[in-house]
C-alpha cells in the first residue's frame with residue numbers, strides 16, 4: 001500500500017503536469033471503488049467541470065486536487081476540489097486522450113487540449129471523491145497531524161504519554177499521525193531502537209528521537225521516490241528505489257545492519273512486523 005513517501009512522490013510528479021489545466025469532463029467506469037461504494041460522479045462533475053486545477057498537494061496518504069473558484073464568482077465552492085486515496089493498488093497517470101485506457105481504469109478527468117488524468121485501480125480499494133470544500137471532508141477531518149509538516153515533539157510526547165497501545169499500533173493509527181504504514185513504521189522503530197510491541201507511553205520521554213526517526217525513514221523513502229514492493233509506481237509508471245535502502249522491513253533472516261543479529265519477522269493481526277531482537281528490546 002502506498003504510504004506517505006509514495007504519495008508525496010506522486011504529488012510532486014503530478015502537480016506540474018496538471019496545474020493550470022481546465023477540466024472539461026469527468027468519466028466513471030460505473031464500478032464501485034473502496035468497499036464497493038459508488039463514485040459520486042454528479043458531485044465530481046459539479047466540483048470539477050469547467051474549473052482549472054490550482055495545484056496538487058498531499059495530506060497523510062491522501063492526494064488533494066484544488067480547483068479554482070467558481071467562475072460565477074459567488075464563492076459558493078471556495079476550497080473545493082477532488083480527494084483521491086490510492087488504497088492498495090491505485091495508480092494515477094496523465095496520458096493523451098488518444099492513448100488506449102488500460103484495464104481497471106475507473107475515473108478519468110479529461111482536460112481541455114486532450115490529455116486525461118486517469119485513476120487505475122485493479123483491486124479497487126482506493127477512492128475518488130469530491131470535496132466541497134476539501135477541508136470539510138469527514139475522512140480528512142479525522143486525520144491526525146502530518147509528521148513532516150504539522151507534528152512537533154511536544155504534541156507527540158503528550159499523545160504518547162496517554163497511550164497504552166503498542167507503539168506500532170500507535171504509529172499506524174491515522175487519527176494520531178497521518179501517512180505512516182507498515183513499511184515506514186518498521187523503519188522508524190528500528191531507527192529509534194524500540195520494539196514494536198513496546199507500550200507507546202514508554203516512548204513519551206523520547207518523543208523527539210522518535211519523531212526524528214519517523215522523519216528520517218520518510219525522508220529516505222521520498223529521496224528514492226518511494227518503495228515498490230509490488231504495485232507502487234510513480235506518475236511516470238516507474239518503480240521507486242527505496243526497497244534496497246530499507247534497514248529492517250522485509251529483511252527477515254538477514255543480519256541487522258547495526259549489530260549483525262538475524263532480523264525477525266512475526267505476524268500480528270495479519271500484518272508482518274520486522275525488527276532486530278537485540279537492538280529493539282521491549
Ligand SMILES: [Zn+2]
Nearest residue numbers: 256259276279
Ligand atoms: Zn541489531
